[in-house]
Amino acid sequence: MSLPCAHGGPVAEATLKAIPADFQVFEVMHVQPEGDGEHLWLHIEKTGWNTEDVAMWLAKSAGVHRLSVGYSGLKDKHAITRQWFSLHLPGKADPAFSWPEGLRLCDSARHRRKLNRGTHRANAFVIRATRFSGERAAVEQRLQAIMAAGVPNYFGEQRFGRGAGNLVRGSEWLSGGEAPRKKSLRGLWLSAVRSDLFNRVLAERVTRGVWNQVLEGDLLQPEGSRGLFRADEDSDAGRRVAEAEVHPTAPLPGVPGMASSGPCRDLEQQVLAPFESVIEGLCREGVEEARRATRLPVRDLQWSWRQEREGEDCLELAFVLPTGAFATTVMAELIRSQDPTA
CATH class of the missing domain: 3.30.2340.10 (TruD, insertion domain)
Known part of the structure; x- marks a missing residue:
């Protein structure tokens, strides 16, 4: 189903998600681990992994049931994302993980409660639109409209x-x-x-x-x-x-x-x-x-321009959306996506 745009349709063309680094997502939490408790919270950066696959790997590596692993939301596989997971480890020491390719531990701390779905309040995005084709002025005018009206x-x-x-x-x-x-x-x-x-x-x-x-x-x-x-x-x-x-x-x-x-x-x-x-x-x-x-509403919207090595323009966007919202709906008002393999 083709969905009508509110601001007049895309004003430029670009490639989205040519590489994982072009689409980055970071959870914005309103709960932080307190430093003590039966649950080990892990802040993990993942690339090329589904959220559920990470949860399965954590359970197997820690020797616990899958239901002992919690997370707040699902994150894209073909992106660089940072999100929190929790492991229920009553009476157990923190596991010594051997992190595989595509996973990196950013932080860890104990907490009294399991991390449940919907715990985080928003997601922060950094999106790079490469191989840009269009007028910068038109793009910036559209971004101003999005910032004002959502x-x-x-x-x-x-x-x-x-x-x-x-x-x-x-x-x-x-x-x-x-x-x-x-x-x-x-x-x-x-x-x-x-x-x-x-x-x-x-x-x-x-x-x-x-x-x-x-x-x-x-x-x-x-x-x-x-x-x-x-x-x-x-x-x-x-x-x-x-x-x-x-x-x-x-x-x-x-x-x-x-x-x-x-x-x-x-x-x-x-x-x-x-x-x-x-x-x-x-x-x-x-x-x-x-x-x-x-x-x-599109919060904290910022943008900048730079040139790729081939001399092509790249538009980098940063913004924050509430949980349950999709960054693709923002981009659809701005960019007509090109095939990254073309």
Whole structure:
């Protein structure tokens, strides 16, 4: 599905992720290990490793069950990323790890609790767009617009699996087809389907120019919170949305919960009507409806220019996004990606 851009579409072409160093991600934690406890927290830099593969390696190397290993979020394989892991080691000394290629220990400390999913509050990105082709002035103007207004909070294509396979198989399953054979696939397929439905509603709001504006009947979400409130109950809602204090939301469908109303509800129902059987399947599986902000603020956005050895321009970006957000949705408003093998 081609998703409409909010700022007019890409203004330049460049190669993204030519090498892992071109895409770097660092967890921004709001909890730090205290220095004492049964859990060993490890801050690890990884290159060419999936997060789950690192967790499996840690469990095997430490001689513990996989469930004794915790982490906060999944990070890209084809990138340089730094994230925290934890090992439950009651009464045990810190293991003497022999780190393999692609893994490097940055820091370690003990803590009283296991590191659970969603513990970190944000991710900091450093992205290099190489083999740049375009006008610098146009790019910087677009970056100013992104810094001021944010971007639509789309789920990135990685949410849907290779070739959107998780989305295709999940949609078929929920419409009466074959169920996932592995329990681990269930969550991936459900997530892919709900993310696609959210993207479709958001795409319609972008097309109508109301992705960052209040619609009558909207449910709003305060910045940095998962709470919701009805826009119609706040006479100051328009100003608060304009100042990015709160954001409009769109549904992640499932068993009905707190619902929008009026024109907002009409828009959502119009977009989701063709997917009635899929949504009924989500309800049968007991998935509860949730809401997600339609706007993604891009914090601490900075950029610089340099030349590659071949004399080609390179654009380096740094910014911070909340957990659950995708850097690819930011780049889609700016850069049309070239094939790095071309």
